[in-house]
Structures are given as C-alpha cells and as structure tokens.
Amino acid sequence: MSNFNLLNYLVFNRLSFLRIIIIVVLIDVLMIPMVRVRADGTKPDPRFGIVESYQAPDIANKWEVGWDRVVIEWYRVQPLGPNSWIPVYPHGLEVVEQYGDRIYRNSIEHSLLQNEWFDTAAHNSRELAALLIGTPKWATKGLPHRGVPEGLYLPVSDPGNHWANFVRRIVYEYGNQIKHWIIWNEPDISFDHPGAQFDGSVEDYYRLVKVAYIVAKEVDPDAVIHLGGLTYWHDIVYGRESYLRRLLEVVTSDKDASSNNFYFDVATVHVYFDSESVYKIIRNQFDVLVEFGIDKAIWMNETNAAPMDDPQHPWYDPILPVTLEQQASFLIQSSTLAFAAGAERIAIYKLFDHVGPVMGLESYGLIRNDGSLRPASIAYQVLSENLSNFQTVNHSTWPTHQVITFLSPTRRTIVAWARTNNDMEAIVDPLLDTKGAFVIDQRGNTLPIFPVNGEYRLSLAGGYCDDARQCLVGGEPLLVMEYQQCDLDHLVPQQDCMLWVSAGTILTSS
Numbered sequence: 001m002s003n004f005n006l007l008n009y010l011v012f013n014r015l016s017f018l019r020i021i022i023i024v025v026l027i028d029v030l031m032i033p034m035v036r037v038r039a040d041g042t043k044p045d046p047r048f049g050i051v052e053s054y055q056a057p058d059i060a061n062k063w064e065v066g067w068d069r070v071v072i073e074w075y076r077v078q079p080l081g082p083n084s085w086i087p088v089y090p091h092g093l094e095v096v097e098q099y100g101d102r103i104y105r106n107s108i109e110h111s112l113l114q115n116e117w118f119d120t121a122a123h124n125s126r127e128l129a130a131l132l133i134g135t136p137k138w139a140t141k142g143l144p145h146r147g148v149p150e151g152l153y154l155p156v157s158d159p160g161n162h163w164a165n166f167v168r169r170i171v172y173e174y175g176n177q178i179k180h181w182i183i184w185n186e187p188d189i190s191f192d193h194p195g196a197q198f199d200g201s202v203e204d205y206y207r208l209v210k211v212a213y214i215v216a217k218e219v220d221p222d223a224v225i226h227l228g229g230l231t232y233w234h235d236i237v238y239g240r241e242s243y244l245r246r247l248l249e250v251v252t253s254d255k256d257a258s259s260n261n262f263y264f265d266v267a268t269v270h271v272y273f274d275s276e277s278v279y280k281i282i283r284n285q286f287d288v289l290v291e292f293g294i295d296k297a298i299w300m301n302e303t304n305a306a307p308m309d310d311p312q313h314p315w316y317d318p319i320l321p322v323t324l325e326q327q328a329s330f331l332i333q334s335s336t337l338a339f340a341a342g343a344e345r346i347a348i349y350k351l352f353d354h355v356g357p358v359m360g361l362e363s364y365g366l367i368r369n370d371g372s373l374r375p376a377s378i379a380y381q382v383l384s385e386n387l388s389n390f391q392t393v394n395h396s397t398w399p400t401h402q403v404i405t406f407l408s409p410t411r412r413t414i415v416a417w418a419r420t421n422n423d424m425e426a427i428v429d430p431l432l433d434t435k436g437a438f439v440i441d442q443r444g445n446t447l448p449i450f451p452v453n454g455e456y457r458l459s460l461a462g463g464y465c466d467d468a469r470q471c472l473v474g475g476e477p478l479l480v481m482e483y484q485q486c487d488l489d490h491l492v493p494q495q496d497c498m499l500w501v502s503a504g505t506i507l508t509s510s
Contacts, residue, residue: 045388046127047339049347050380051302053126054117055092056352056367060126063381064388067127069182069301069347070117073134074166075145081138082162088174090117092354118177129180129226129301132167132212133197139163146191148200152207156214163208168215175220182226182268182301183209188234188243198228202243206250206263213263225263229270229301232281244285248292262294266344270302273320274472275333276419278303279395282341300338302349305330305473306362310374313353313363326464326473328379328442329417333474335383336404336415340395348380379442386413386440386479400424401460402474412482416458418475421465428456428480435483442476449480456480 044064053060053068060068071091078084121128133145139162140147151160159165171181184198184205191199198205209227216223227247235242244267251257267285271278278300285298307327308318322330335346353365366377390406390413400420406413412431418424430437430451437456439449449456458478463471 043388044125045384047345048335048384048388049345050366051347051350052090052092052354053351054090054121055354057117057120057124059367060351061120061124063377064384065126065351066384067129067345067347068121069129069131070178071131071133072170073145074132074139075134075136077170078136078139078166082159082165085169087115088170092352093117118174122177127180128178129182130170130174130178131182131185131228132170133184142199146197146199148198148204149208152204152211156211161211164211164215167212168219171216171219171223175223179220179222180224180226180266181212181216182228183212183264184228186231186234186270187228188230188232190234190238193234202246203250206247206254210254210263213260224265226266226299226301227264227268229268230285231270232277232284242284242288244288245291248288248294252292262296265296267296267298269298269300269343270349271300271334271338272303273305273322273330275305275330275337275474276470276472278334278337279341279397282338282343286342297344298342299345299347300334300343301347303331303334303338303346304349304364304376306364307374310363310368312368312370312372314359315362316359318362320472322473323464324375325442325476327374328376329463329476330473331376331379332383332415332442332477332479333402333417336387336406336477337395337402339387339390339406340393340404348376375443378444382440382442382444382479386481387415401426410484412484414480414482415477416460416480417477418460418462419470421462421471421475423462423475424460426458426460428458430454430456431482431484437480437482440479440481 044066046066048065049067049069050060050063050065051069052071053065054070072088073091077086077088079086118128135142135145135147135149137144139149141150142148149163151158151162154161154164156164167181186195187198187200187205189196200208205228209225213225216225230243232242240246251262254263257263267289269281269285271281282298282300289296305320305322305327306315306318307324308315308321309323331348335348338346348366350364350366352367353363353369356369366374366380368374387406390408392407394405394407396403396405398419400422401416401418401424403426404415406415414428416426437449438446439458440446449458458480460478461475463473463475465471
C-alpha cells in the first residue's frame, strides 16, 4: 500500500491498527504560553515568501506569495567602473534587446519589461527584499564577486568608498519599491570552502553592514537593514564560535553602535534538510542576541530539502536522502517550527529552477525548469492558505511527535506530525464553540472531521527513518482546521467565543 493510501486509510476512514496512543491535551488557550506574531489581516500574508518569485510572477500571484527575495548583483549593475550603471535585472533573468526595449526572460516567462519585475510585485502586494551581493572586479583587489570592496573603511561620503556609493544609489533608485535590504549572503562560509561568498574577516563584514546601514538610512529613513543569512552548520562542522556571536562581539565593541540601533534591524537564518533543527537554530540566534542585550527580529530567508528521486532530475549522491514527498513534508514542518520559534517571516528557496537540470546535482525549485510542479508546490499552498493571518502560535514537542497550534480571529489550525518511524494516534480536544472542522494533508486533500466521544482522533503516519529515533524529516504532517462560530457584532453574550485581534489582545466574554 502506498504511503498516500495508508494515510487516507488511517486518517479519513479512522480504521484502527496497532499504534502508539498519544494524548495531546490542549487546555484553554488563555493558559498556554504563546508566541505572538504580528499580523494585520492583509492579503497576501507578508510572512509567507518564496525566494526569486519574480522568475514566475504569474504563479507567485496565483499562490499569493507574500514576499520575495530579489538578488541584486553589484557587478552586474556597475560592471565597467564606478561611473557605469546598468538598470537592475535580478539574478536568473537574461536580458534580451528587442525593439529598443529591454526584455527579461527565463524558460517559462517571456514578457518582463524593464522594471516590470518590481511593478508586478507591487501590483500584487508582494513585498520585496533585496539581497545586495557581488563585488565588481574593478572594485576589489581580491577575487571578483567575493573580495572586500576597496575603500570600504573610508568615510561613507568619500568618493573612494565604492560600496557606500553603490548602496546609496541603489536605495535612491529603488527605495520607493524596496524597503528591506539584505547585506551579502552566508558570510559564515570560510573563504577556503567551495561555497564561499565573502572573503573578508568578521570585522570586514561588520563594516559592510555598518556602511550600508548609514547610507541607506540617509537616503530612506524607513530602510530596513538585514544581516546576511547564516548557515549555522559551517561553524559547527569547523568547531568555531558561532558567527553571530563573533559578529556581535565586533558590533558591541564599536562605541557608536548602541546609539545607532547596532547598525542592523533583522538577523537572518538559512536552514536545510533537517526540519527538527529549525527551532533550535532560531532559538539559538535569539539567545545570542539576548546575550548581547540586543532585541531584533529574525527571518528565515531560505529553507528546503532537495529531493533525490525526482524522475526528471535525480540526485545521485545526496547530502541527505530526501524524497519528493518528504520535501513537501519538510516545507510544512520547517515553516511552522520557524514561526513557533519566533521567526517573523519565512521564505522557501526557491520558486523556480531557472537553469536546466544538471544531472546528478541537487535541484530545489518548487517549479522545474520545464514549468512542471513538484509536490512541494502543493504543500506550500496548503501552508500559506491555511495559516495566513494567524496571531498566536503554541508549540508542544513530544518525544514522538510535534504539535503546533496557530490561532487567528476565527480559526484554529493544528499542525501535527510524527517525529519517528512509528505510526501513532493523537487525540485532540475540539474547540468549545466550533462551526466545523476539517483535516487536510500535504496534497491538499480535505475531509471533515468529527469528534468521537468529545475528541478528535488524528492518525499520524511515521516518517522514513532507519530506526525509531527522531527523523530529519518527520512523517507527513496533517492540519486540523476549526472555525469558531463567532458573531463579531455580538461578542459579549457569547460565552465560549474568543477573538484574537491584530493588536494581540485576547477578548473574552463573561
């Protein structure tokens, strides 16, 4: 029996079999510590993003992607010297000159005129965050794209500070459309590693961030400066102190930093393959920030698990073996754990494989290069459609399973999955005043669920593990959706109705 049929057999028909019985006691929500995550009811929800959504904007619009990370490569904008300037075309789009107009295209999108990449996003309320990266050859004595910019330590007003000049102009050109600016990418990868993207020291990276913060805020006081995404594992593998801690030691040694918001607004993480590590890594970043007395938001800008068994693009030597169906499970697990850990936003890497497949190497796109969809694309839609506009998150970790509860003004969504290879049954208390409940799987299959003796019985399939230990990717998650029968115009007489408003206040009737 296929895993899909087994899941339907267990969940939707509620037939019993030998299982571990786990009681999930969800007491009155007012008594459970929760993470409050700000939301204002806008659509699309800006907290749910996919990297490089501009490469397939029609699909991003259809899926209501809330935010997009756009890669702007400095060496493409100023290829010939400090006085050259080419209009931005984001990473992955080629330029075609046609009838005097610049056309940006890839293998499935052929109609992006100059600047249409951000006009389309703005029209569909998709917020943009720009990743600034890539030193031009003329601007560094080091390796092109990776080298420390010359003049970096000169005053920001000095014409010889090439990085300051670039940031100043890019914010001036695009500051009306882009408010979030990410400074470089994964600076914690050592310069001797094949994936290195910045060859400078921690002090050099801090100078990059500080200069960008000063000049961006001069041009646009509303600009938001993000640290580059950190991998976390590179420090673990090389036995180093965490990059964030090393960076903050440099930051806090700057006598001007504390009076200038420490020269950054958002910290950033990238987490791949191990969904269980998401919560740990994000909480670790919060702990390090607190250690230095710094209060900042954290975004998870990249997360995914490339599949090894895609028949159109097999990966012969995977870092960790993940199937197409596990990739779909991972997206839901990692995203919900990130929000449970307190992350402000998440983004899947990435929407579209803009280059043709290289046989034997990993491929992350929710959309293949030929335009066909991987199963993870459905999982993303299930995630964003059913969690949008939540205001609070509650997280319960058990040795055998995870349960994460999201509350919105009129809806409760419970996301649950097994952590081991054992099938199990969770018993969930329904809301006191429910209008209806449904169970949804990662493929979007939806069926009503009804209480049995005052309880929901939820069968969770075990993950694919070699033994009963915790899996890197747990079993297929299930979502239980409940809608409260609240009359928003007559709250006081309703004894069991609760409303979570955008300000974070919980109103109850008495």
